[in-house]
Amino acid sequence: MKIQEGFMPFGEFKTYYRVVGEKTGNKKPLLLLHGGPGSTHNYFEVLDRLAEEDGRQIVMYDQIGCGESFIEGHPELFTPESWAKELIEMRKHLGLDEVHILGQSWGGMLLLDHVCNYDHDGVKSVILSSTLPASWMWGEEQHRLIKYLPEDYQEAIAKATSTGDYSDPLYQAAEAEYMRRHAAGAVTEDSPECLRRPVKKGGEAYVVGWGQNEFTPTGTLKDFNVTAQLKDIKEPTLVIDGGDDLCTPYIAKYMYDRIPGAEWELFRTCRHMCFVEDNDRYVELMKEWLNKHD
DSSP, rough: EEEEEEEEETTTEEEEEEEEEEEOOTTEEEEEOOOOTTTGGGGGGGGTTTHHHHHOEEEEEEOTTSGGGGSSOOGGGSSSHHHHHHHHHHHHHHOSEEEEEEEEEEHHHHHHHHHHHHOOOTEEEEEEEEEOOOOHHHEEEEHHHHHHHHHHHHHHHHHHHHHOOOHHHHHHHHHHHHHHTTOOOOTTTTTTTHHHSOOOOOOOHHHHHHHHHSSSOSSTTOOBGGGGGGGOSSSEEEEEEEETSSSSSSHHHHHHHHHHTTTEETTTTTOOHHHTHHHHHHHHHHHHHHHHHH
């Protein structure tokens, strides 16, 4: 497969992008927006196979602050407005006039912001993968899931949240167990190479943008809320989540119920990265969806 890498100027910095495959026929490119903030594009490389199997160009990039777009010491960049501007500029830079967009986790928030609050002509379809329409809703659901942890872990999380001190080893063990249950398991030698490869995670981007952990949004995204605009989304929309996901079925169904004509696919046995944990099914779902909405 042809792979093109490059950088887009972004203010005084630059944003890395990666384009896989070439456009064929009437097939519109698929643009992938990663999570975090600060998680990098790498895990999306498990979807490279779409370029070959479906003859479709796949585009991904490292949002400012992480991966090949890593910077630190510039917290003013880690805001919803800055990331929204970066997405708009990337579409222009790569000529993505007509494009499907898939956003996973925080990337889905960015996608919802794009279609709810900005001019977004040419978006052929919207794919909301393990994401959320409001930070308050995410926080409430995470705190509900915490109640399924052992009592000492619950107490450690409550103490850290109230004091702002996250250094207690018991808290760290509790957070690790929570993320193992609902985000992803440990990376092993059997994991896809793109997950094993060392990357520069955007720790500052995550803390400034979201907060210290998944449970309590305190950063620049803490007031994110597009629930009132969901009813106005006109693009074909697919909602995806896992049965053990940080994005609980309640959150997924909330979006499904309110976006006109939306479809919902539940990966019952998956956690937060359905496209990794059930890659074959996810790829087949993408082929069917994208070809239906080109």
